[in-house]
Amino acid sequence: MTFELNGFTVRLDGALIVNEVDLSLSRGEAVLIAGPSGAGKSTLLKSLCGVIPKVVRGSVSGFVKPSLDFLHRSSIYLHQEPWFFITTPYVWSEVLSFTDFKRLSDVQEVLNHFKLSRHLMRSTYTLSAGEVQRLAFIIATHSSKDLILLDEPTAYLDRPNADNLIKYVKELKGFGKSFIIVDHDVSVWLDVVDKVYYMVDGKLVEDEPEYYSKAYEALNDLDPSESRDCLKHFIFEVDEIKFPDAEEPLLKDFKLEVCSGEVVLIKGYSGVGKTTLLKTLAEKSVKDGRIKSVLIPDNPLLYFSGSTPAEELNLANPQLSSKFLQDFGLSSKSNIPVVKLSTGERRRLALASALARGYELVFMDEPTIGLDPWNKYLVLKGIKKVAELGTGFVIASHDEDLLKIANEVINLEDWR
């Protein structure tokens, strides 16, 4: 698989998203593209595999060798939200239907490599985000396509699983597969990729933009909130938590104490039950009714009650809505539909809304998934800001950066 792009340009609704990109890739090569959210990374991948213009309306121009049609036919694109890549309801059927595997024993073997073999007959809907991401990766890398476009393939993975996936990419390069990878974390890919590019305002550049070092510096300067007040605290006791389709309980006799203004991080490998525990605690809190609490899910869109940021915050606190919009950097987006906001903006709006509503406790699931370093910093700073005003947080995440603002860490692996 060898191809070359010169002056490759993509426009969506007339707006220039990918601007005169030059890129070439040989058989068995891999390139990594990093860059801030909205820079055009995913748009580039989608136009290489034909999603743009065949599914999403847009125009693609520039020189493509051998041809754009050839690229469309030879590539497979792993969407950044892996759930939507999975088609069938069972793990075995997903692998057998979309790869060249002929027998269940072969499927079992490849699943085993990604620690998924015990899920062979399981319903794909019940898999955790990390398990879905690994399954999607298996499909993408075992199809007949030679060019594999991976959009944030490690976003939902814990460190060991991410390392395993990256190592696998390295092995596949040896078999002639070519990769274009979009990821925010450059350092983990350095041993595997042949070139690293950054995408800034639709252009590909080789030098790391100043933006990155500033974002990492800001992230490193974060520290936990000092306004923890344990005179006011909330206690949750859970006798037993079970996955609905499991025989054995996930947790037994679990007790959690959260102080006012404290950030508690629930961590653990993907599939350990972090989200299940978080949702159980949130449901318990609703039933109990004594604590004013709210859940911000990993898809923050589900949190909103208003159709625009202004309406969301007006419903929460009409007097202070413009102040909250300003504080969370959303003033310029106040009247655009919430569906048009980026993931980082959605998370910040949810935090602003939680603060405006005066919750004592916020349950938050994977608040930094898919965010570039600067947006991650903004969200973590937002959490810290709300915590310093006395709100307690219970956060489920595998992201190590959350340790920077956590007052207490619960490792679910120790409970199993």
Next chain:
Amino acid sequence: MRIGGKLSSLVKYASELIIRSLFIYGDMESRHVPVILNLTLLLTQVVLVNLSAVGSLIALFSTLLTYVFRGASKVLKYASILASIPTIWYFITSLPFTLSVVKSLAITVNVFTLSLATLAFLYFINPIELAYLMNRLKLKEVSLYPVLTWKAVPHILKDLKTALTIASMKNVELWRGLAITVVTVEEYSQFYEEAQHAKGVFQPKYWYSWRDTAITACLVMINLTAIYLLKLCF
């Protein structure tokens, strides 16, 4: 708001029941029986219900046996509760017309049996088999629909539950939770279209379980015998 809260709990509970009675448990041998046989079983149960009160009881017994002998006992509880929803509704609404508790109870048994039998049919059919058959019949274009439906419905129901939980926590109207679920589903349809377009070719593979096919065939035979005997007697 209190009525909204109760309604929200009811919708969440119903969603959970649908998930548990149809989607949550993975694939198993009993889902590898020809769809035509599953359909025949359902049809014999419908015929039995229409024959007489005794026929109804036989159909109910046959449906219970279907769950037990085909390894789905754990689903029976949730399916029974779900089937009770239309049953209770029919019992209450039929009373003013029949003016007889006995007649209304007879209608109730029929409705419960048919609901439970339909849920069993939906539980045991395998969307992969439907896709496999469509592919064999050169209907490749539409073969993705049954599998994507089976994949997407529980996903959407789970999000509906989450949105309603959040609406309760935020103390906002129920419709706001429903509205954001609709918006989310719209976004999902775009993502599904994008992700599925650039995936490989869908070539479903499937196998049949002889053991479970034999069990289902036996159940069909029992029902057919009961239909014959009932027709002979009445």
